Amino acid sequence: MSKVKQFSDLKFFLWLSAKLLFNKKFLFGGSGPLSLFGLILGVAALVPSQSVMRGFEHTLQKAVIDMTGDIQIQRRGALINSWDDFEKEVRELEPSIQKMMRFADMEAVVASQGKVSGVLVKGMDMQEAAETLSFQQRFLEGGLPKDKNEIAVGTGLAKKLSLSLGHKIYVAVPLSTPFESTSFKRRAEEFTVVGILDMGKNDWNERLVISHIKDLQNLALIGDRVSGGFIRIADSHQAVNISAKMAETLEPRYYINNWYNLNRNVLEAAGLEKIVIFFVVFLIVVMAAFNISSTLYIFIRSRYKDIAILKTLGFNSKAIKSIFVLQGFVIGTVGTMGGFIVGIFLSYGFMWLQATVDIIPGAVYHIDRIDIDLSIVDFIVIYVMTLAACMLASYYPAKKGSELLIVDGMKKD
Amino acid sequence: MSILLEVKNVSKTFKTGSSEVLVLKNVSFDVQESEAICLLGASGSGKSTLLQIMGTLDRPTSGEVVFDSLNLIDMDDDSLSRFRNEKMGFVFQFHHLIHELTALENVILPCLLVGEDRAEAEKKAQNWFEYLGIQDRMLHYPDQLSGGELQRVSIARALIKNPSILLADEPTGNLDSENSKKVQQLFFQLQKQLGLTLIVVTHDIEFARQFSKVYRVQDGHVLLESQRLT
Numbered sequence: 347m348s349k350v351k352q353f354s355d356l357k358f359f360l361w362l363s364a365k366l367l368f369n370k371k372f373l374f375g376g377s378g379p380l381s382l383f384g385l386i387l388g389v390a391a392l393v394p395s396q397s398v399m400r401g402f403e404h405t406l407q408k409a410v411i412d413m414t415g416d417i418q419i420q421r422r423g424a425l426i427n428s429w430d431d432f433e434k435e436v437r438e439l440e441p442s443i444q445k446m447m448r449f450a451d452m453e454a455v456v457a458s459q460g461k462v463s464g465v466l467v468k469g470m471d472m473q474e475a476a477e478t479l480s481f482q483q484r485f486l487e488g489g490l491p492k493d494k495n496e497i498a499v500g501t502g503l504a505k506k507l508s509l510s511l512g513h514k515i516y517v518a519v520p521l522s523t524p525f526e527s528t529s530f531k532r533r534a535e536e537f538t539v540v541g542i543l544d545m546g547k548n549d550w551n552e553r554l555v556i557s558h559i560k561d562l563q564n565l566a567l568i569g570d571r572v573s574g575g576f577i578r579i580a581d582s583h584q585a586v587n588i589s590a591k592m593a594e595t596l597e598p599r600y601y602i603n604n605w606y607n608l609n610r611n612v613l614e615a616a617g618l619e620k621i622v623i624f625f626v627v628f629l630i631v632v633m634a635a636f637n638i639s640s641t642l643y644i645f646i647r648s649r650y651k652d653i654a655i656l657k658t659l660g661f662n663s664k665a666i667k668s669i670f671v672l673q674g675f676v677i678g679t680v681g682t683m684g685g686f687i688v689g690i691f692l693s694y695g696f697m698w699l700q701a702t703v704d705i706i707p708g709a710v711y712h713i714d715r716i717d718i719d720l721s722i723v724d725f726i727v728i729y730v731m732t733l734a735a736c737m738l739a740s741y742y743p744a745k746k747g748s749e750l751l752i753v754d755g756m757k758k759d
Numbered sequence: 760m761s762i763l764l765e766v767k768n769v770s771k772t773f774k775t776g777s778s779e780v781l782v783l784k785n786v787s788f789d790v791q792e793s794e795a796i797c798l799l800g801a802s803g804s805g806k807s808t809l810l811q812i813m814g815t816l817d818r819p820t821s822g823e824v825v826f827d828s829l830n831l832i833d834m835d836d837d838s839l840s841r842f843r844n845e846k847m848g849f850v851f852q853f854h855h856l857i858h859e860l861t862a863l864e865n866v867i868l869p870c871l872l873v874g875e876d877r878a879e880a881e882k883k884a885q886n887w888f889e890y891l892g893i894q895d896r897m898l899h900y901p902d903q904l905s906g907g908e909l910q911r912v913s914i915a916r917a918l919i920k921n922p923s924i925l926l927a928d929e930p931t932g933n934l935d936s937e938n939s940k941k942v943q944q945l946f947f948q949l950q951k952q953l954g955l956t957l958i959v960v961t962h963d964i965e966f967a968r969q970f971s972k973v974y975r976v977q978d979g980h981v982l983l984e985s986q987r988l989t
Contacts (some may be wrong), residue, residue, distance in 0.1 A: 358871050365859045420791075514850050651933025655855040658816060659869045659916070752816040 350537055360666070363672035366652070372645060376460070381637040382681055385732070388630035389685020392728050394693040394718070395627050399620035401719040403613060407582070408717075409546020410605040412480040413554075415447075416585040418603045421576030421598065425450075429572050436575070440592055445578040447474035450562050451569070456555065458507045458515040465503065465555050467517060469562030476577050481543060481556075487511055488541035491558050498541035502552030513539045517555070519566045535565050624727075631732050639739035646670055646747040653747055654755025667741075667748035674740025678733040685732075686725065693718045763924065763956050764790040764813060766981075769822030771808055782808050783819070784979035790924075795950045795957040797967045799984065800976035806960045807928050809976060813958065814847055814926045815839050827923075844869055846918030852929035856911035858899040862912045863888070863897040869920050880919070885982065888914040891945070907938035924956040925949070931966060943969065 372378040426432045429448045438444055452470040472490045488511045518534035545551050585604035700715050707749045771783040782805040800806040811817040815831050824831045856865045870880035888894040891911040931939035943966050950957045967973050975984040
């Protein structure tokens, strides 16, 4: 049979299926609308569950890349003396690097208004940071440090120390002394808070502060030396492979990490949860499909006379079966589309709820809010699985209908 | 005229619980091409069962039905369905139109099933609607049509594929006398103009008298009651 003929057959059977299905009896009476509503609810539950889980992964990935780039390299147990030489070495090793920037980091203690907190100070060149990282868009108040001894803090730390723009804080860094291993010196300077930002991860918001690299180098007395570099590549999903390749040459002198490894446990757990949640919520669709099956069974029984007359016109059993299986397809399509619309509303409702009520415990999930990610892949998977469930559900009633003898069908009222 | 349909030693038994009822007993007769025959009999005599067996809607318990040298009893579901679509048209006491389809859509169904072009099928149907005088009812749904109109639509549906044989089971049984006469006249007009082979089941003696050949179905046997030379 040619493809054109098959398509015209399918078109005809779809047309007839829809015509027979959407009558007043099915749409406004009995269990027809109820079973359709059940399917819509099932699909509607799947959409936000998948968009939130995918959004969780995406939010976490974006937060890490925004703040630290795709790949992070840090010298083990010492500082890098010459950034230019180091950058040249790394770029020769991996030509696909798009951007690379230096950073220095140091454990410190901040104090303000009688409160103290342990922090990690990240010193960056703000021009390089603007070109390489994307955390500028994460500022809730103020912006990047521009002048001497300016500092930006995360929302958690700002809350903890009751900081707002213009507040003065003391930053104290420990300096090791080569002469006495049991003690260290400390140096402290006053910094002005010029920015408060949401770094995307709860522990960063509470512990990370950003200063200009020169200020940190001066405070810690490390000269021009740096701790390591942040790297951006064209395709973030290649970060694991590229960092592994770099590690072959640079380790053990350098510690190399990437955005995925930084959150491997959480991302792997989220990936598994996404699959489990899909199948658990999909059970609602399966139950709705059973409901559709019983509705179609009753519906087909009420159409025995029509089935008989179609057979007298030349429809064979296979054609009759096709008509009613396609009704499963039509119900599945209508139910899925309705479910998508409701599901998208629910997803945006979740976003609204996050903005209104603090529903994500940051300490547990590492992030304070989740951006939903409505992916076409998820929609296609939900559509295909729902259609398969509905068509399977309609197969048994369709088969029973197709086996009807013409003379028996003619006798039915 | 050649033989179009042969009924050979056909018997039909129905099982009701533990008992068996023999409705047709070794029935044999021929139907000539372009012939109009009537199966006359009382209610429950088995005339409709015979028509259903001749029309491949039911299978006999034993015996053969041969159409143009083709034994219909040996054919499978697919072949029989195709055969019905191409060679046979059916009209029943009740119109049996599909309520969700317009009159036009009901009529073109047998054409669309075999992949005919919809526009061509609609054109053919339109000709039949004009021939039957119901061209202004094409886009009406069955519940918007009168009994006579419904039966005309079902006749158009039966004839759209130009069948060799038209089988009608009490086609006027559900009509008032005026519409009944019109439909009767229509059947003979069609038979004469198209050279159609017509087999009609009825218990209406007035209707039966108009046929060239009348078989009486009685006690499971089929007897030639009258034959008029044409």
